[in-house]
Amino acid sequence: MHRIESGIWQEEAGDNPFVAEVARCRGYDVFGDMLPRAGWADMVFLLFAGEAPTATQRGVLNGLAVVLANSGPRAPAVHAAMCGGAGRAPAAASLMAALAVGAGRVGGAREVFLAVDAWREAKKDAMKMFAALAKTEQDAADIWPADDTWPGFDPHSRDCALPVRQALAHFTTIVSNGALASLSIHREGLEHQAMRGLAMTGVAAAAYIDLGLDADQAEMLHLLLCLPGAAAHALEMRSKSYKALPFGDIELLQEGALKHKDPAEYFSPSPGAMP
């Protein structure tokens, strides 16, 4: 008999050994007890954290789900899902595209992983975040491409966007201490040091810390929470003519002619370059 170990899920069969009559998640009877009283955020938190959320945790997770649900069609991950819609690829292909692109080290779930790691190093103190981020070293054999960015900060802007400030302000009405509160107090100082504006990934990372999640859990949950908008935009694109997502013009250059400008021309310092 095939056997799978799990601390999350338990099933009891009736007459049919392959059909569960009772399913328990972390000890809670999902269909007999939870279903009438628990919401989506309760279930997700239970799965990730192992316990039912407190009212504060439920509020943070619900807020995060709204904040991250849709980055809009300009976001690479959503754009990727829309490519699946334009070509009428299977639904899962669009979501896989959104996951692959949204997984990235800049603006994606890997950035959240790195920011959460830095938060843990900083022990939820935003004042220590800068030092923790500066200590971030990339393994030479890392599958994630190197990029000279600050996890949690916008690589292309010195200013903090209004939605980021609104999200942070909202969360601080729910949770009065911890990473989010510390970030709210010290945001401008951190931005000044980084010479970059706080990004939504930075707010999300602090929220995951306050939810008690580690970097691996935060990365996985972040991927999940970012999917709804990608799915909706893929469906929208699928309903339109393929001409709705045009290829655009192209300018073919000689091999080696495409040069990146030095990011330092716009922003400095870079992680690792600080004392």
Place this chain on the structure above:
Amino acid sequence: MKPCHPLEDWEGPFRTAVGACFGGERVVFRGKDLHRELGEASWMELYVFGITGRRYGERELKVFNALWTYTSYPDSRIWNNRVAALAGTTRSTGNLAMSAALAISEAAIFGRQIDLRAIEFLQRTQKMLDQGEDLAEIVAQELRCRRSLAGYGRPFTADDERLAPLRAHLAQIGFPLGPGQRLAVEIDDVLQRNRWRLKMNYGGLAAALATDLGLSPAEFYSFAFPAFLAGMQPCYAEALEKPAGGIMPTRCAGLAYNGPPPRRWP
């Protein structure tokens, strides 16, 4: 004049140097006309050219080819192949099955992450040796830092069944023993002399061959991407021949639960 925003430089026409399709006319692939200049190329030659921008000869392409062939295992128990088979058992599509199975192959204890670590270690070690460092100390240091050595040791078995046939193939086609392969063997010798019980595995030899073929770690990582693909297709196909749900069916009692006892939702 300095632009206002770093991304403004990248607006407008899509600027590229790797190639373009001029519909109804021609396709440029890294500066070559795909149909007129590369039309006779094998897919492997084109693939490696796309990654490296370099053209390889027939013997080298045979090595590239062998690196994929010798590690194509149609065994549905292996985690990445299992994903392909599980996609078959739910009657998902073949493309989704292969895409997911290849994504799962970017694992940390086998597959792409090991490939990258193995070649990075090998090439870094060569540079350190060139600076006069001692090989045994380099190996010991790596083991102290990482507790493992990519390219050496295997989770389930000590010996790697792929090495002897691949070496025989290399001898048959006359591919020379280059510095990458020599260093990989020297590392193996160090491990055996010091009784670390880690023998060179396929990833170690593949990284050595890639080094001798002039690949950078990033190029080797990209090259290796489809390495397991040929073994995955049969796993998916066979799953379709079995009844839906017929891949590793698990009874409710097969879930060995070790979490909290039954409790009431608060």
